[in-house]
Amino acid sequence: MILELEKNITTDKKQVIFSRLFEQNLGFKEIYFGNKNIVYLTTNKHVSGLDRLEGVSKILSSFKHEFKLASREFQEINTVVDVDGVKIGGEKLVMIAGPCAVESLERTMTIAKKVQDLGVEILRGGAFKPRTSPYSFQGLQEKGLEILAEVKAKTGLKIITEVIDTETIGLVGEVADVFQIGSRNMQNFSLLKKIGRTQKPVLLKRGLAATLEELLLSAEYLLGEGNKNVILCERGIRTFSNHTRNTLDLSIIPTIKEVSHLPIIVDPSHATGKRNQIYDMSLASFAAGSDGIIVEVHNNPSEALSDGFQAILPEEFAKIVEDSKIIAKIRKRYF
């Protein structure tokens, strides 16, 4: 159950509500959600009579799914996440591009300038890399963050970079405009809760084999701590199909739009693992209603320290940007 409190509710009235919940042994949490003051129960119990309490303006008790704060029942209008002026989930589509990993200042700057010239406003690049093999390049880590900070200062690009554990949230947060939570961490609930306590936008990538409900329940952990700036990301899932690295599940987009108010973007790079499919899957993503794409772009893919096989050149990315504009029109979107 979710209780929406009146805008100017007095402390006394709030105390009455809280005591009432305490008396009934109901776990609950108070959060500020945008301009809404919310109290939600941390159980699935249904309690009657709460609507009679003074100071409660609205009660939501019937949800089609287990996720509540992420649901359309809770919020009918789409959430638009504001990344320091760059809006995600509105009419304008978002293009995020950059290398898989930050490799050097020079290379990151070169790629950043090239994608910026193509209209990109958010640069991707991992400093802390969660690699399947411990023998693979793990990212430049702190040094990588310093490079991102310098590129950000020189170009004005916003930065999205992955945070892989709770210890480095502060460090990563100093440079990141968007925290990326990788697929492997989608169900790292302590990480989700700590990120939820910040107000920083977060890109939550779908787990390697997560269902739509599991993805939205992970989003619920972020929202439940009061961070309403959640962007979902479809990046392909493990299936028996092995012609691509993962299977891009584009039908998740219309389904998410139906059941949730959160924006969703697509990562065609990790979904396909094939640079010759990035164009097709990017256009398909926009056709399916995606709010944006996040693409691995590198100026010299054969020398990339990670995921070079799926990186495309800036010139190839330019064609995606151009042709996606045509698809965008059909969906009444633009960039």
Ligand code: PEP
């Ligand atoms: C990434 O985007 O850098 C990444 C590691 O992706 P994923 O978590 O989707 O595998």
Ligand code: MN
């Ligand atoms: Mn990668």
